[in-house]
Every structure is written in C-alpha cells, then in structure tokens.
Amino acid sequence: MEGILYLLQQLKAMVTPFGISDLIDILIMAFIIYKVIMFIRRTSSGAVAKGILLLLVALLVSGVLQLNTVNFLMGKIVEYGALALVVLFQPEIRRFLEQMGRTNLGKVFSNAEERNELDGAITQTVEAYASLSKSKTGALMVFERKNMLEDAIKTGTALDCTVNAELLKNIFWNKAPLHDGAVIVRAGRIVGAGCMLPMSGNVNLSRELGMRHRAGIGASEHTDAVVAIVSEETGSISVAVGGMLKRHLAPETLERLLRNELLPEQEENESPAKFRLMSLFRAGKGEKGHGEENH
Numbered sequence: 001m002e003g004i005l006y007l008l009q010q011l012k013a014m015v016t017p018f019g020i021s022d023l024i025d026i027l028i029m030a031f032i033i034y035k036v037i038m039f040i041r042r043t044s045s046g047a048v049a050k051g052i053l054l055l056l057v058a059l060l061v062s063g064v065l066q067l068n069t070v071n072f073l074m075g076k077i078v079e080y081g082a083l084a085l086v087v088l089f090q091p092e093i094r095r096f097l098e099q100m101g102r103t104n105l106g107k108v109f110s111n112a113e114e115r116n117e118l119d120g121a122i123t124q125t126v127e128a129y130a131s132l133s134k135s136k137t138g139a140l141m142v143f144e145r146k147n148m149l150e151d152a153i154k155t156g157t158a159l160d161c162t163v164n165a166e167l168l169k170n171i172f173w174n175k176a177p178l179h180d181g182a183v184i185v186r187a188g189r190i191v192g193a194g195c196m197l198p199m200s201g202n203v204n205l206s207r208e209l210g211m212r213h214r215a216g217i218g219a220s221e222h223t224d225a226v227v228a229i230v231s232e233e234t235g236s237i238s239v240a241v242g243g244m245l246k247r248h249l250a251p252e253t254l255e256r257l258l259r260n261e262l263l264p265e266q267e268e269n270e271s272p273a274k275f276r277l278m279s280l281f282r283a284g285k286g287e288k289g290h291g292e293e294n295h
C-alpha cells in the first residue's frame with residue numbers, strides 16, 4: 001500500500017499543472033514544426049528529411065537492441081551529419097530564415113475589404129494576361145502574400161493604384177518606361193512597377209526559359225509570393241509558386257490558380273494547403289491542349 005502511495009506521490013510531482021506558458025510553448029512549437037514541414041514540402045529537401053528520419057530510427061532501434069557497433073556508427077553519423085547538414089543546406093536555411101523574417105504578422109488575418117480588392121485584381125489580371133498572351137507581350141506580376149517584398153519594390157517605381165487590365169497592358173507595352181521588370185501587387189493593389197526580382201538559383205530549369213521566367217521563379221523560391229508570367233517569345237502564360245512553374249496555362253486556368261492561391265478559403269470542404277497542391281495538379285490535368293511542366 002505504501003509503495004502505491006509513494007508511486008502516486010511521485011506521479012503527482014511529475015505532473016505539473018498546465019499553465020498559460022505551456023500553452024504558448026506548445027503553440028510556438030506547433031508553428032515552428034508547421035513552418036519547417038511546409039518549407040520541406042516546398043523545396044526539394046523532402047528526400048533528405050526522409051533520410052535523416054531513417055538514420056534517427058536506425059539509431060534508436062540499434063540502441064534498444066543493443067547493437068553497439070551499429071549504434072556507435074549511427075551516433076557518429078548523426079553527430080557529424082548535423083554539422084554537414086548546416087553546411088550543405090546553408091542556402092535553404094538562409095531562405096527559411098529570410099522567409100520567417102519577412103512574414104508580416106498583420107497579414108496573417110486578411111479582411112473582407114482586402115479580399116474584394118484581390119478578387120477584382122485577379123479578374124483584371126486574367127483579362128490583361130489573355131490579351132498580352134495573344135499579342136505576345138512579356139509580363140511579370142508578383143502577388144505578395146505573407147512575405148514582404150519591400151526589397152524588390154525599392155528597386156522599381158513605387159505606385160499605389162487599383163489593378164486594372166488597361167493599366168497593366170499599358171505598363172507592359174514594350175515601349176512604356178515601366179515595362180522592364182515586375183509589377184508587384186500587395187493586398188490587391190499595385191504597389192510597384194519596373195521592379196527587379198532575384199534570379200532563380202535552379203540550374204535544372206529548361207533552356208527555353210528566358211530571364212523573365214527565371215526572375216519569376218526566383219521570386220517564388222525566395223518568398224511565398226505567387227508569380228504570373230507571360231512569355232514574350234511564345235505568349236504562353238505561366239504561374240510560379242514555391243519555385244515550381246506551371247506553364248502553358250489558358251486564361252481560365254490562370255484565374256482558377258490565382259483564386260486558389262490568393263483566396264483559398266473560397267473553396268469548401270477542403271483545407272487550403274491541400275487544395276493549393278490539388279489546384280496545381282488539376283490545373284494541368286483539366287486543360288486540353290495545354291500541357292504542364294514543373295521545374
């Protein structure tokens with residue numbers, strides 16, 4: 001009996017009351033884990049993450065089964081591997097920290113007015129892109145999401161106006177002073193034109209892709225922005241998200257993609273993250289005569 005009482009006392013001592021700091025602790029950890037998982041999914045580090053997980057499982061199993069040599073070896077691999085990972089993934093770690101730093105906490109909750117503005121911006125963009133595509137006029141638009149694009153805006157001309165199809169056609173007309181570079185849209189409004197974007201570091205991109213596409217993919221690698229591009233060579237419309245490029249889109253598919261990415265909650269019965277991935281998949285499949293290509 002005494003033994004049981006002692007055990008209960010020990011258990012009581014171990015179980016501390018759940019306080020507000022524990023809740024904050026759990027929420028912060030959940031946020032960090034979510035961010036890391038999303039980052040792994042967006043970049044090509046998924047295979048490496050699986051490898052690390054396998055190594056950790058092997059370390060644990062060899063420890064439990066007392067396979068001393070294997071356990072020693074695994075322990076050393078994990079120990080030195082952590083250092084090697086930091087060196088190998090320096091660009092990815094840097095990008096991850098950059099994205100965290102650029103996150104605008106005020107934008108985590110968007111309001112109805114902003115959604116209306118975005119809704120109109122998408123309609124006008126699609127109208128302009130259909131026309132620019134026909135006339136083979138190059139265009140590059142970046143729709144900012146949570147990551148702020150201040151650095152890019154500073155390189156161009158700051159504006160503050162509603163997204164309008166005629167205005168976009170004017171900006172991208174190849175004799176207009178602002179046609180070079182990207183238009184940046186924040187909360188459904190044009191905030192910059194003629195902006196320079198970071199080039200993609202992806203060496204596996206198709207040779208067909210010019211500088212405009214490489215800059216668009218680069219912006220989507222460095223931030224969570226959605227980038228819409230019209231090729232000057234072919235008139236083909238593309239969208240880049242998370243370093244992936246969806247090419248040869250019809251205007252209707254462009255509209256669906258932009259709506260799914262920028263106004264995700266409109267779709268019912270599906271979580272936004274899942275739907276966004278599905279939208280990329282559907283966009284390619286649902287289109288006759290418009291292939292898809294990812295990079």
Ligand SMILES: Nc1ncnc2c1ncn2[C@@H]1O[C@H](COP(=O)(O)OP(=O)(O)OP(=O)(O)O)[C@@H](O)[C@H]1O
Pocket residue numbers: 138140179180181182195196197198199209210211212213214215230231232233234
């Ligand atoms: N870093 C950059 N940021 C923003 N825009 C850029 C950048 N680099 C190039 N551009 C845009 O790309 C245009 C030139 O690209 P390029 O000559 O490769 O076009 P292109 O052959 O029509 O290619 P694409 O088929 O990709 O449109 C420039 O006029 C400029 O508007």
